[in-house]
Amino acid sequence: MFSPVLFRFSKPKSCLVFLFFLSSFQKEVTSCNTLFKCGNITAGFPFWGEARPQPCGHPSLGLRCQKSTNFTYLIISELIYRVLLNVTATTLKLARQDFLGGFCNASFSGATLTPELFELLPDYKTLSANYQCDPSLHYPSNFTCPPKGVGLVHAHQNDDYHGKCGVSFNITVPTSYAPEEKALNITHLESVFNEGFEVKLKIDDRPCQVCKSTGGICAYDAATPVCCRTNSTSEIKCTHMIPPPSSGSKRAIVYEFLKNGSLDQFLSKKKPLGLDVTTLYEIALGLARGLEYLHHGCKTRTVHFDIKPQNVLLDDNLCPKVSDFGVAKLCEKRESIMSLLYTRGTIGYIAPEPCPLNRPLMNRVVEMMEGSLDALEVPPKPSMQISTMALSESSCLSEVKSNNSEELI
Numbered sequence: 001m002f003s004p005v006l007f008r009f010s011k012p013k014s015c016l017v018f019l020f021f022l023s024s025f026q027k028e029v030t031s032c033n034t035l036f037k038c039g040n041i042t043a044g045f046p047f048w049g050e051a052r053p054q055p056c057g058h059p060s061l062g063l064r065c066q067k068s069t070n071f072t073y074l075i076i077s078e079l080i081y082r083v084l085l086n087v088t089a090t091t092l093k094l095a096r097q098d099f100l101g102g103f104c105n106a107s108f109s110g111a112t113l114t115p116e117l118f119e120l121l122p123d124y125k126t127l128s129a130n131y132q133c134d135p136s137l138h139y140p141s142n143f144t145c146p147p148k149g150v151g152l153v154h155a156h157q158n159d160d161y162h163g164k165c166g167v168s169f170n171i172t173v174p175t176s177y178a179p180e181e182k183a184l185n186i187t188h189l190e191s192v193f194n195e196g197f198e199v200k201l202k203i204d205d206r207p208c209q210v211c212k213s214t215g216g217i218c219a220y221d222a223a224t225p226v227c228c229r230t231n232s233t234s235e236i237k238c239t240h241m242i243p244p245p246s247s248g249s250k251r252a253i254v255y256e257f258l259k260n261g262s263l264d265q266f267l268s269k270k271k272p273l274g275l276d277v278t279t280l281y282e283i284a285l286g287l288a289r290g291l292e293y294l295h296h297g298c299k300t301r302t303v304h305f306d307i308k309p310q311n312v313l314l315d316d317n318l319c320p321k322v323s324d325f326g327v328a329k330l331c332e333k334r335e336s337i338m339s340l341l342y343t344r345g346t347i348g349y350i351a352p353e354p355c356p357l358n359r360p361l362m363n364r365v366v367e368m369m370e371g372s373l374d375a376l377e378v379p380p381k382p383s384m385q386i387s388t389m390a391l392s393e394s395s396c397l398s399e400v401k402s403n404n405s406e407e408l409i
Contacts, residue, residue: 025055025221026236029228032056032217036063039070041083045218046203046225055219058203060117073097076118077111084196089205091121095196099171103186103193104145110169118199125175129153132166141179143186153179153189172197207241235298260318264309279318286320287312294322301331305344 034051036043048057064073072083085093098106131151139152173192208218211227219226228238266275294302311324327344
């Protein structure tokens with residue numbers, strides 16, 4: 001999924017901030033094409049672990065490999081689960097590790113699967129179990145574990161048992177399993193636990209498939225899935241992955257929402273100007289820094305060709321961001337001349353020489369060059385003037401004087 005590049009030009013200490021991730025994250029992302037491998041288990045996105053750094057998967061889907069046994073484990077709600085079958089992008093088969101060591105030796109923890117991430121498949125169901133029950137009473141499907149006392153397993157929540165038993169927890173079993181009506185057959189139940197159960201991940205893998213189909217790498221920024229690519233300037237750029245529509249083939253380009261809109265709204269005569277001269281100067285300086293970076297700071301130079309107020313977006317701090325690279329062109333060699341097959345840009349904002357309609361005739365140019373200064377048309381006086389005092393107090397100007405080099409964050 002593609003999203004146009006946005007650059008942010010900040011006021012203090014740095015002239016350019018990429019809106020995505022720090023270099024340490026970018027280095028880890030390059031390893032996300034590597035799969036997790038442990039025994040017969042192989043896993044990719046949205047899992048991480050071993051050779052796959054944490055940014056390669058969801059924070060709660062970290063796999064651990066026990067080298068001595070080649071068993072794979074996943075921690076969910078502080079409980080350890082063994083992964084029994086090969087992991088796919090949508091389903092996996094799990095078994096609670098504490099139940100594999102004998103039912104009466106289990107922790108009997110009440111923790112459950114994370115509902116935001118996992119959904120139990122229809123072939124399985126959840127039963128309730130109670131223990132530390134009153135031993136003088138009779139319970140259906142009862143069991144006795146020496147350290148935990150009398151307990152029972154039942155299919156439905158029953159408030160009567162909560163008053164007669166101390167603790168309750170849930171167990172997951174196949175839908176075909178039914179606890180014995182009288183005494184619970186613990187050996188049978190343990191064999192059911194050994195078979196495990198299947199869950200479906202509530203993570204839509206379609207955005208990742210789209211990302212991979214376009215040469216991208218699927219990763220995570222915290223709990224948000226992102227698609228990362230190496231662009232023409234050898235930098236890794238990551239954008240949020242948004243699930244496609246449930247039906248149809250519609251595609252959308254998603255921009256970061258900037259509530260201050262574009263610069264032209266502040267320069268329009270239809271609405272009052274809400275920016276002081278110093279702020280306008282810092283916006284212009286930030287924009288100039290951005291263009292300087294595009295022209296000289298990148299490995300491959302980028303020429304925007306359509307710089308205008310409508311394409312300068314302002315964030316919450318009024319830091320400018322260059323947008324809309326639809327007519328931009330890459331300059332592979334560091335040359336000062338670039339050939340164009342057609343006019344690029346918006347009439348009224350591009351230089352006059354690329355547009356034949358606005359280009360003055362040569363005789364007019366000669367007349368201006370040979371004529372007197374009095375014959376030249378004087379441009380109108382600017383509506384705003386920047387005083388020397390305003391410039392000297394500008395933080396951006398002070399920064400330029402003190403730092404001749406750019407700092408990339």
